[in-house]
Amino acid sequence: MAKYNPLTPELVKTLQSIVGAKNVMVDPEKMETYSHDEETDPRYQHMPEAVVFPDNVGQIAEIMKLANRELVPVVARGGGTGLAAAAVPLCDGIVISTEHMNQVLEINEEAMYMVVQPGVRTDDVQKAAKDRGLFYAGDPCSGDSCVIGGNVATNAGGNRAIKYGTTRNQVYGFEIVTPQGKIVHLGGRLEKSTTGYSLDHLVMGAEGTLGIITEITLRLKPMPHNVIDLLAIFPTIDQAIAIVTKVIKAGITPTCVEFMDNATIKSVEHFLKAKQPHSDVGNYIIIQVEGQSEEDMEDKSVLLDELCMANGALEVLVADPAKIWHARKSFLEAAREESLIQSKEDMVVPVDQIANLMHEAAKISGKYGLASRIASHAGDGNVHFHVLKGALADDVWDNTLKAFQKEIYTLVYKLGGKLSGEHGIGYKRRHLMEEYTNPDELEMMRAIKKALDPNLILNPGKIFTVE
Numbered sequence: 001m002a003k004y005n006p007l008t009p010e011l012v013k014t015l016q017s018i019v020g021a022k023n024v025m026v027d028p029e030k031m032e033t034y035s036h037d038e039e040t041d042p043r044y045q046h047m048p049e050a051v052v053f054p055d056n057v058g059q060i061a062e063i064m065k066l067a068n069r070e071l072v073p074v075v076a077r078g079g080g081t082g083l084a085a086a087a088v089p090l091c092d093g094i095v096i097s098t099e100h101m102n103q104v105l106e107i108n109e110e111a112m113y114m115v116v117q118p119g120v121r122t123d124d125v126q127k128a129a130k131d132r133g134l135f136y137a138g139d140p141c142s143g144d145s146c147v148i149g150g151n152v153a154t155n156a157g158g159n160r161a162i163k164y165g166t167t168r169n170q171v172y173g174f175e176i177v178t179p180q181g182k183i184v185h186l187g188g189r190l191e192k193s194t195t196g197y198s199l200d201h202l203v204m205g206a207e208g209t210l211g212i213i214t215e216i217t218l219r220l221k222p223m224p225h226n227v228i229d230l231l232a233i234f235p236t237i238d239q240a241i242a243i244v245t246k247v248i249k250a251g252i253t254p255t256c257v258e259f260m261d262n263a264t265i266k267s268v269e270h271f272l273k274a275k276q277p278h279s280d281v282g283n284y285i286i287i288q289v290e291g292q293s294e295e296d297m298e299d300k301s302v303l304l305d306e307l308c309m310a311n312g313a314l315e316v317l318v319a320d321p322a323k324i325w326h327a328r329k330s331f332l333e334a335a336r337e338e339s340l341i342q343s344k345e346d347m348v349v350p351v352d353q354i355a356n357l358m359h360e361a362a363k364i365s366g367k368y369g370l371a372s373r374i375a376s377h378a379g380d381g382n383v384h385f386h387v388l389k390g391a392l393a394d395d396v397w398d399n400t401l402k403a404f405q406k407e408i409y410t411l412v413y414k415l416g417g418k419l420s421g422e423h424g425i426g427y428k429r430r431h432l433m434e435e436y437t438n439p440d441e442l443e444m445m446r447a448i449k450k451a452l453d454p455n456l457i458l459n460p461g462k463i464f465t466v467e
């Protein structure tokens with residue numbers, strides 16, 4: 001890793017002159033929050049030397065010029081809800097928080113776009129669109145606490161990716177500050193473009209390693225009016241998962257197809273202290289569909305009901321959206337109540353392979369005696385397979401997890417999958433990235449990083465190592 005310089009008192013003064021003294025934090029107690037994201041294993045935490053809260057892009061450009069000149073690392077931070085320790089300042093240095101850059105700048109109803117600062121909460125983006133009769137399709141389960149800049153930086157997925165795609169598909173273009181402090185606009189308000197490299201697509205999902213996103217133009221859509229959420233409950237995981245491809249083959253394009261296994265349902269029931277249907281034996285598939293009209297929605301519901309019942313469902317219910325989505329979105333907190341330390345695998349496979357993955361993964365975790373909780377954006381092949389440490393001793397946990405991951409990722413790659421569907425690599429999966437990625441592909445990524453950030457100033461130590 002590159003050699004960096006410490007943040008001297010003189011440099012802190014310079015930061016204060018850029019953003020104002022009250023917008024520079026150096027108190028270790030206050031900075032603790034910025035030493036971690038939502039990954040709870042203390043081994044992935046690291047304190048910054050300062051946290052700064054800029055108001056505008058000009059200030060961020062000045063900070064980057066200073067950091068690049070003085071060789072002080074910088075990490076951008078949004079809501080801090082990441083699950084890969086990607087926003088952790090591993091090499092000390094400065095955290096740039098986008099908390100103060102939290103304004104919706106423009107909504108154009110006619111052309112259906114919205115311009116936002118990076119620190120706007122995702123739920124607030126959705127709400128701002130809804131207030132104008134429009135729809136923002138991005139919907140990560142962390143929407144109440146993550147922010148849009150973090151979503152773009154991680155190319156967040158979420159519940160509606162099966163129909164609307166990931167965050168990448170919701171973005172027209174954006175402004176970044178480069179590691180050298182230049183302000184550059186990428187993408188454009190275009191439906192198509194073959195005009196050189198797609199640098200916008202490169203930066204989206206790069207986890208803050210190539211530039212700091214300072215303003216984003218988002219695509220909006222007409223608000224869907226006829227929406228229904230069905231809850232299909234199956235006695236086995238295999239039956240539940242088998243329904244995914246059947247729904248797609250039936251010609252229905254669902255908005256969401258989500259899965260929760262029985263252990264997860266029990267865990268959520270306990271956490272929320274709210275009885276869930278068939279929680280004794282059930283495995284859930286939540287299917288959301290939109291219709292052109294009430295009649296169209298009815299027809300789709302009937303077809304889905306028939307498909308699920310023919311596939312052995314115990315029951316298919318019209319779900320209360322607030323209750324069922326609250327249950328689904330409580331998955332992580334519920335599992336965390338059971339075990340603060342857990343390995344949150346985020347594997348993704350081709351959709352037609354998800355049944356194989358789920359079947360084999362249960363066998364592998366069983367073989368190692370590991371307790372697991374599973375929730376999945378099943379419609380797009382993305383499985384959150386959380387393995388709980390529970391009462392295992394540290395060394396037993398480390399060794400067992402290593403052996404489990406070796407088997408599971410060998411399987412995932414054999415099925416044509418990858419390490420992460422949406423949470424990213426960050427620091428937590430860096431070693432796995434280096435183990436499982438084709439060396440030529442990894443070399444291309446390293447070359448891009450070195451070309452765009454030769455001093456390795458921006459978010460060092462993330463995704464892969466680079467000298």
Ligand SMILES: Cc1cc2nc3c(=O)[nH]c(=O)nc-3n(C[C@H](O)[C@H](O)[C@H](O)COP(=O)(O)OP(=O)(O)OC[C@H]3O[C@@H](n4cnc5c(N)ncnc54)[C@H](O)[C@@H]3O)c2cc1C
Nearest residue numbers: 078079080081082086141142147149150156157208213422
């Ligand atoms: C309960 C829960 C549910 C979740 N559900 C989902 C889900 O359904 N789908 C999903 O994809 N993820 C999910 N996540 C993970 C996480 O919420 C997403 O990855 C989210 O996009 C992170 O946004 P953030 O603002 O919190 O980013 P942070 O955690 O602050 O940062 C994440 C990464 O983005 C970089 N970054 C942040 N802001 C900027 C910026 N302005 N410019 C450049 N880089 C930046 C950081 O450096 C870091 O590398 C969930 C997390 C939790 C805790």
